[in-house]
Amino acid sequence: xxxxxxxxxxxxxxxxxxxxxxxxxEDTGALVAPIVKLEEVAVSxxxxxxxxxxxxxxKLYRFNKEGNQWKERGVGTVKLLKHKVxxxxxxxxxxxxxxxxxxxxxVLPTMTVQEHAGNDKSCVWHATDFADGELKEEMFCIRFASxxxxxxxxxxxxxxxxxxxxxxxxxxxxxxxxxxxxLSVGESKSDEKEEEKVDAASKDKEAVEDxxxxxxxxxxxxxxxA
Numbered sequence: 001x002x003x004x005x006x007x008x009x010x011x012x013x014x015x016x017x018x019x020x021x022x023x024x025x026e027d028t029g030a031l032v033a034p035i036v037k038l039e040e041v042a043v044s045x046x047x048x049x050x051x052x053x054x055x056x057x058x059k060l061y062r063f064n065k066e067g068n069q070w071k072e073r074g075v076g077t078v079k080l081l082k083h084k085v086x087x088x089x090x091x092x093x094x095x096x097x098x099x100x101x102x103x104x105x106x107v108l109p110t111m112t113v114q115e116h117a118g119n120d121k122s123c124v125w126h127a128t129d130f131a132d133g134e135l136k137e138e139m140f141c142i143r144f145a146s147x148x149x150x151x152x153x154x155x156x157x158x159x160x161x162x163x164x165x166x167x168x169x170x171x172x173x174x175x176x177x178x179x180x181x182x183l184s185v186g187e188s189k190s191d192e193k194e195e196e197k198v199d200a201a202s203k204d205k206e207a208v209e210d211x212x213x214x215x216x217x218x219x220x221x222x223x224x225x226a
Contacts, residue, residue: 050081053089054156056149060093060102063139070141073102073131078142080107080156087167089160091127093142103140105129109165113154116141121150125157 060073074095082089093103105127116122122143129138144150 047079047081047092049085050083050090052079053082053160054078054080054153056144056153058093058145058149058153059143061141061143063141073140074100076102078103078153080160089164091157101131103127103129104131105138107157107160107164109161109168111157111161113157115150115154116143119143120147121145123150123154 056078057076058078059075060078061070062073063069064071074093076094076096076099078091078093080089081092089107091103091105091107092101094101108127111125111127113123113125116124122141124139124141126137126139128135129140130136142150142153144153
């Protein structure tokens with residue numbers, strides 16, 4: 001008797017799958033308890049007391065004076081963070097994958113950002129940076145994906161720098177006013193002390209004069225009869 005040949009490939013594949021042994025990585029539906037239980041650990045970024053006022057993706061470069069060339073610092077997110085208490089603003093940039101800090105410095109009133117020559121998506125600036133754990137004078141260049149992002153960055157940094165300058169002027173004015181107030185109070189107290197000294201001297205003079213006058217009156221009185 002001749003054997004029947006199956007011409008349906010789907011039926012043939014279905015039988016092969018049913019007869020095939022279970023694979024090692026096949027999901028059997030069984031629940032396996034983990035050998036080690038990992039607990040969640042809170043990671044501090046150092047940004048908990050700050051509010052982001054700018055957050056943009058970019059590529060950062062640092063000028064190498066020894067090699068006289070630009071060197072890439074990393075690709076990631078550049079932020080402007082404003083401290084909730086002091087109001088100071090710092091620029092921080094971290095690499096996307098490693099989160100390593102590649103820029104970390106305050107935005108000071110003297111800071112200026114200029115468009116990089118020949119590239120309207122890039123801009124440059126100088127800063128005293130602390131990304132490597134020590135203060136160093138650095139020259140940075142940052143490149144954005146669009147002209148709009150670059151302009152937004154430049155405008156925001158300029159705005160912050162000007163606001164920090166006004167804040168310093170206000171602080172200096174308040175300090176000067178406090179000093180003048182202390183001087184005024186000191187002068188008024190000195191004047192009061194001088195007036196008190198004059199009054200005391202005048203009273204002493206009057207007392208001496210009254211005493212002398214009393215003695216003279218006693219001398220002029222006639223002697224009493226014996």
